[in-house]
Amino acid sequence: MIRIEKLAKRFKGVEALKGVSLRVGEGELFAYLGPNGSGKTTTIKILTGLAVPTSGDAWLHGFHVERDGLQAKRQCGLVPQNINLDNELTVAENLHLHGKLFQMPKKERGAKISELLDYIELSERRDSPVKSLSGGMRRRVMIARALMHSPRILFLDEPTAGLDPAIRRRIWSLVKKIQQSGTTIFLTTHYIEEAEFLAERVAFLDEGRIVALDSPQSLMAGLGAWAMDVIADGEMRTLYFRSREEAKGQVSRHEGGFSLRRVNLEDVFISVTGKRVLP
Amino acid sequence: MRGALAIYQREMLILRKRFFRQLASMSVGPLLYLVAFGFGMGREVRVGDRSYLEFLIPGLVAMNSMIQAFAIASEINIARFYWHIFEEFQAAPIRNIAYVTGEILAGITRSLFSVAIIIVIGLLSGVALSYNIYFWAAVILNSFVFASLAVGLAMLVKSHSDQALLTNFFITPMAFLGGTFFPIDRMPEWVQQVLSLLPLTHASKAIRSAAFGERVDLASYLLLAALGTVLFVLAFHWVNRARE
Numbered sequence: 001m002i003r004i005e006k007l008a009k010r011f012k013g014v015e016a017l018k019g020v021s022l023r024v025g026e027g028e029l030f031a032y033l034g035p036n037g038s039g040k041t042t043t044i045k046i047l048t049g050l051a052v053p054t055s056g057d058a059w060l061h062g063f064h065v066e067r068d069g070l071q072a073k074r075q076c077g078l079v080p081q082n083i084n085l086d087n088e089l090t091v092a093e094n095l096h097l098h099g100k101l102f103q104m105p106k107k108e109r110g111a112k113i114s115e116l117l118d119y120i121e122l123s124e125r126r127d128s129p130v131k132s133l134s135g136g137m138r139r140r141v142m143i144a145r146a147l148m149h150s151p152r153i154l155f156l157d158e159p160t161a162g163l164d165p166a167i168r169r170r171i172w173s174l175v176k177k178i179q180q181s182g183t184t185i186f187l188t189t190h191y192i193e194e195a196e197f198l199a200e201r202v203a204f205l206d207e208g209r210i211v212a213l214d215s216p217q218s219l220m221a222g223l224g225a226w227a228m229d230v231i232a233d234g235e236m237r238t239l240y241f242r243s244r245e246e247a248k249g250q251v252s253r254h255e256g257g258f259s260l261r262r263v264n265l266e267d268v269f270i271s272v273t274g275k276r277v278l279p
Numbered sequence: 280m281r282g283a284l285a286i287y288q289r290e291m292l293i294l295r296k297r298f299f300r301q302l303a304s305m306s307v308g309p310l311l312y313l314v315a316f317g318f319g320m321g322r323e324v325r326v327g328d329r330s331y332l333e334f335l336i337p338g339l340v341a342m343n344s345m346i347q348a349f350a351i352a353s354e355i356n357i358a359r360f361y362w363h364i365f366e367e368f369q370a371a372p373i374r375n376i377a378y379v380t381g382e383i384l385a386g387i388t389r390s391l392f393s394v395a396i397i398i399v400i401g402l403l404s405g406v407a408l409s410y411n412i413y414f415w416a417a418v419i420l421n422s423f424v425f426a427s428l429a430v431g432l433a434m435l436v437k438s439h440s441d442q443a444l445l446t447n448f449f450i451t452p453m454a455f456l457g458g459t460f461f462p463i464d465r466m467p468e469w470v471q472q473v474l475s476l477l478p479l480t481h482a483s484k485a486i487r488s489a490a491f492g493e494r495v496d497l498a499s500y501l502l503l504a505a506l507g508t509v510l511f512v513l514a515f516h517w518v519n520r521a522r523e
Contacts, residue, residue: 011523048370051523073372084363086289088296097292100285101371 001026002153002186007056009042016042018208024186029179031199032188039208040188041081044157048078061152076153077146081161083138087131091141094130095148102149116144120174136167143174153184160194172197192266206273219268227267230258238267282373286381305347305393309339309400316460326462336401336408337487338459340394341421345479347393348422349450351386352429356442375518379430386426387419394418413489420503421482427510434517458483478506
């Protein structure tokens, strides 16, 4: 379980986080959604010991991330935004190194590597140098590496950034599979559909503050079920309706052009902040 | 200690992967100096009762052990700024002292490897000196000083080019002025005093005395050990501060 209380971080005069508080339950798949620079990565860096908070507290399964740093780190696995595998080493060597850093016995490391490579469907690339892998394969290896020491919490920082849609969906399936095994997942993303597809609860982060937090369904239901994008007075506006029938009743008023679609999390974000997640 | 061992083993694995490249890279510098200064002018020049070639080899040992121990800074910076592997170390449940120890041990190992190359080149050139325990103690202390300095500075720099700047301003001048290529006692008194502030001067002196089988000056060993300890503590402090 993750508990964050009034977490704040200031970098060279810029407030990256402004008193964020939230809780993520055990086994939950939680998405942290926001535009670039909203504070998503900063939160993950503080929770995983890569950054020091200016104020506030955070606990991972009861271990304070600063005061009980080593125990807190043992609770979590991190898949950072940048690919940070050792390019000169093979897939297995990268996983072995991670196991050593987490003080796993050699025998256990070997068995776990075979299990994880099977899990991410890359067993045949066990002895391939990382530099020979595609971007999607490297992401999967990073996920396997983060799972080496069987963490109770997995932090995924933009795990599908820059990947094509087919590979992205493959990563989503893997993330779902990991959650089904009981691991808590804390995911940051700026892909709306990723949060909608994966998350049980979503927090919207904007300029270092949480501006909305609920399940995707509840957040979207707050606006309605259908959205109609219309052009009025030269500007595009979005109207929300509870049902398709209600929306159709408005069609005649907007003969200038409209499109009807289901409400999504982007609509929620825009309605709360007035901004788009992806500008 | 297991954390330090993991960091050390990672560096050794990388060294093993690049073994032949590293071997060539570590050999080329000493070979050039030997050819240019040793064989070129060394036959005509004597330093005291020894040939210049005999004088030069311990100097090259001191210089190369410094350069190779300090080169760990570049490895750390590549891991930090280009490959972001430093984040993997920071997120692992290991103490910063383990990280510092592992990297310094890797620096010392690189240095010993380069010294072995020079000894072999020296033997092939017909120069056999005394590679006794005092010799190796001085080499290890010299490597300890510069590997500690390297780890500390690698945490302070903000880019790889800053690192190159530090090498150009501190390591390269020291390589030439630290008693490697010429006997310092032939310099004017004030120059000797300035050069005695350089750790490499003490390392060259200790390594040369040991290699010539002369009585060693324990003060040089104590000074290098004390400086290495101070730099080790500073490196630990700076790794602590490297978190955002």
